[in-house]
Amino acid sequence: MALTKIGFINSFNLPYDGFTKHTELDDDIGFSTKKYIAPSLRKKLGIPNDKKYVTFIHVYLPKDKLENDQIPLIIRAELTEERDGKFFITDKYIKNRRLEPINLISRDEYFYDKEKNYFYDKKNNKIQAIEILNQIYDLHTKTSKTFGGLSLRSRILQREIQAGTYKQLALLLQWFLHISSGEKVQFDLVEQEVKPERSNQRNLINTNITEEKPAQINFFGYIIAKRTILFYSSIHLIFYVLFFFKRINIPLLNTILNNAFLTALYVILTLGIFENIFDTKLPPLIKNCTSKLWKKHYQAVFKSIKI
Numbered sequence: 001m002a003l004t005k006i007g008f009i010n011s012f013n014l015p016y017d018g019f020t021k022h023t024e025l026d027d028d029i030g031f032s033t034k035k036y037i038a039p040s041l042r043k044k045l046g047i048p049n050d051k052k053y054v055t056f057i058h059v060y061l062p063k064d065k066l067e068n069d070q071i072p073l074i075i076r077a078e079l080t081e082e083r084d085g086k087f088f089i090t091d092k093y094i095k096n097r098r099l100e101p102i103n104l105i106s107r108d109e110y111f112y113d114k115e116k117n118y119f120y121d122k123k124n125n126k127i128q129a130i131e132i133l134n135q136i137y138d139l140h141t142k143t144s145k146t147f148g149g150l151s152l153r154s155r156i157l158q159r160e161i162q163a164g165t166y167k168q169l170a171l172l173l174q175w176f177l178h179i180s181s182g183e184k185v186q187f188d189l190v191e192q193e194v195k196p197e198r199s200n201q202r203n204l205i206n207t208n209i210t211e212e213k214p215a216q217i218n219f220f221g222y223i224i225a226k227r228t229i230l231f232y233s234s235i236h237l238i239f240y241v242l243f244f245f246k247r248i249n250i251p252l253l254n255t256i257l258n259n260a261f262l263t264a265l266y267v268i269l270t271l272g273i274f275e276n277i278f279d280t281k282l283p284p285l286i287k288n289c290t291s292k293l294w295k296k297h298y299q300a301v302f303k304s305i306k307i
Contacts, residue, residue: 003029003066003071003114005024005029005030007117008029008030008061008112008114009022009024009030009031011112011117011119011129012031012033012059012129012130012133013129013130014031014033015033016130017130017133017134018035018036019033019034019035019057019130019133020033020034020035021033025058025060028060028061028063029060029061029066030058030059030060030061030074031058031059031060032056032057032058032059033056033057033059033133034054034055034056034057034087035054035055035057035137036052036053036054036055037053037054037055037079037101037141041101041141041144044096044099044144045094045095045096045099045100045144046094046095046096047093047094047095048093051081051093052081052082052083053079053080053081053082053093053094054079054080054081054082054087055077055078055079055080055101055137055140055141056076056077056078056079056080056087056194057075057076057077057078057133057136057137058074058075058076059073059074059075059132059133060073060074061073061074061112062074069113069114069115070111070112070113070114070120071111071112071114072107072108072109072110072111072112073106073109073110073111073112073119073132074105074106074107075105075106075109075110075132075136076103076104076105076106077101077103077104077105077106077136077137077139077140078103078194079100079101079103079140080194081093087194088194089103089194099143099144100143100144101140101141101143101144102140102142102143103140104136104139104140106136108122109121109122110122110127110132119132162300163297163298163300166293166294166296166297166300167293167294167297169293170290170293170294170297173286173289173290173293174186174286174290176286177282177283177286177287177290178227179227179231180227180228180231180278180282181214181225181227181228181231181278181279181282181283182213182214182215182225182226182227182228183213183214183227183283183287185287185290214226214227214228214279215227217229224271224275224279225275225278225279228274228275228278228279231274231278232270232271232274
């Protein structure tokens with residue numbers, strides 16, 4: 001029997017068992033379906049009543065295996081928020097994230113016999129198409145089970161550590177940017193949009209980037225960021241205290257500080273260097289690094305676990 005998209009999709013007999021009518025994929029032989037999470041799970045996760053959360057499942061056949069007699073299935077399961085007819089991977093409204101369902105991807109776990117129009121698991125046991133969806137959904141929501149999901153939650157611990165590391169580094173850079181130059185930058189929420197008709201397209205959306213420019217002051221006729229002056233003064237105070245208690249004596253520095261003209265030159269020169277570094281050169285570099293760290297953080301957060 002020739003392989004057809006409609007024949008493959010109709011094998012699942014959707015809608016059925018809580019799964020909605022299919023949406024054909026336009027980039028692969030396959031479909032997507034969704035299942036709204038049960039009220040009991042909503043309660044466990046602490047999702048507000050006015051927010052819609054739905055599990056999206058994409059099922060499709062890999063293009064490079066279509067000539068095989070038994071074709072492996074690729075299945076993605078992702079928890080999304082439905083908003084204005086679009087679907088976004090985000091945990092913004094999930095209070096109990098410890099029990100949050102996992103985004104997963106299944107490869108080479110189930111197979112489709114295109115000649116017989118049968119489905120098999122990896123042990124070569126025949127299986128109903130709808131049972132495949134149920135098994136994937138059960139595994140997707142297994143982390144929401146207090147005890148049954150312990151082993152699966154342990155598998156995602158490494159991902160959480162990695163995501164947390166990127167987040168802390170990004171926050172550290174944002175803090176340093178603020179104390180050194182007075183600039184504030186904040187990446188409040190990143191989401192991924194899931195398209196029902198696309199098998200592998202996940203658009204990373206940065207939804208809220210806020211920047212706050214530093215306050216400027218007149219420092220003896222020199223217009224400069226207030227934070228830069230404070231940071232400049234703090235650095236010198238720290239070194240003064242350090243030199244005092246460690247009894248460090250630098251003759252050249254003593255000569256400069258004992259001469260008003262040289263002291264003025266020193267302040268002008270070092271303040272100009274400080275401004276060039278912390279007001280001009282460093283902020284774009286820090287913001288670029290911070291943006292990349294947040295992107296890596298959310299890539300780790302949204303990463304699907306292979307089963």
